[in-house]
Amino acid sequence: MLNRRHIRIKVMQSLYAFKGHESDDLVKDEKFLLHSLDGMLDLYLSVIALLTELHKKSEEYNKKLQKKLLNADSDRNPNTKFQENLLLNFISNNKILQDVIAKRKLNFWHLDFEYVDILFKTIRKSKLYDDYMNDPNVGFKHDKQFIIDIYTELIAPNDKLFDYFEDKKLTWVDDFPVVNTLLLKLLRKVKLTSPETKLLPDLYKDEEDKEFAKDLFRKTVLNNSKFDEEISKKTTNWDTERLASLDGLLLKMALCEFQKFPSIPHKVTINEYLEIAKEYSTPKSSLFINGILDKIVKEYQSQKLYPKAGRGLM
Structure with missing residues (x-):
């Protein structure tokens, strides 16, 4: 469910909120990170619960x-x-899925029924709904396409729903686009004969991704002073306020990957943090970060420091 970029974003957000020092106990903040990552699955299941309602x-x-x-x-x-609708019935009658939603206490839409009412009215008044209801075609494929269409055009872009999720849990604002993409991908693949677990994805692709999240957070914090010193030597002509902002944090995370994750190629790390900077920082941030990281990589390579090795380098 989670990809590496979204894991990096979650680590960035947790580090930004972190106010401790290298000597502090990181267990509490690590739990905050894992809870934030787990919240993405909660959002996905909340959307499934919304379709049920x-x-x-x-x-x-x-x-x-x-x-x-x-x-x-x-x-x-x-x-x-x-x-x-056969897809809606597949979701509503999916005992495993509904049990997980209930266990995680995510069937809260009966309390916030006004949002369900708003969306239902929006759907009923739409041309998509009229065309579907009057179309003589029947079958799972036909029903599935209708749900995909109304989700894409009416549910996901709904401003009131977006505001609701933002109020429910602030981190869900960043998760919503990723969850939408995942949900639509799974809906397109599901069949009437699919197992009940088809719409219940794993949060992490594998255990390695979960360890990557914890290691990136912990190693960035524990090497904060070292990374600060190294970055300051490369940024003598830059505004110190920029280094105190999100840009400085992204540089530290990139340095952590350069030094502590030998299987991740330099190019992958640089590209990932440039994309994150474009989305979360200032318009000039990507140019700044790219220039600094490029300088650091060339220095490492010339001095044969922190060599990279692994499948991604073949």
Whole structure:
């Protein structure tokens, strides 16, 4: 579920919040990092729970229409295509998935029902909904494409939903685009015959990625003074405020990878932190970081310091 860039971003955020020193006990702050990473899975499951609630809302809506005896015949016999959507039923009836959501206490949409109402109304008023409900085509592939379309065009871009997630947990703002991409990828692959675990991804690709997160955080903190000194020698003509900002932190993380992670190529490290700087720091940050890191790498290579070795270098 998590890729290395998102792990780096989470480490960066945790380091930015870290106020301790090299001699402090890092266990508490390491737990904060792992909790922040774990929160991404919570967000994913919260979105799945939202789709479940929208499915329940369609059932409730149809029942209310049926109770209105004075309504037109079409209302007493409403179009139940959305309610019978095969993908939504696959999600709603997925016991493993729903049990995990309940265990992690993420089925909170019944308390914040107004957001479900807003989204359901938005969906019902859309052309996507009209076209789907009136389309004679049926089947899992057809139903799945409709859910993918409404999620892409109506649910994910909804400002009120985005604000809600931001209020719920601040770190979810950065996680939301990654979760959206992952969810859509899994939905496109799921089949009616897929196992219940298909929509329940692992947080980490493997144990190595989890260790990478902990090691990058811990080794950056424990070598903070050393990295500070090395960076200051390369930045005598730069504003000290820039080094005290996020740029300085990204440089330290890059140095940590240069020195403490021999299997990660220099080029990979530089490219990753340039992309993170473009997204999270100032417009000139990537140029600044690229110049400093390029100078450091050339120095290491000329002096044969911290050689790289591993599969990524073949």
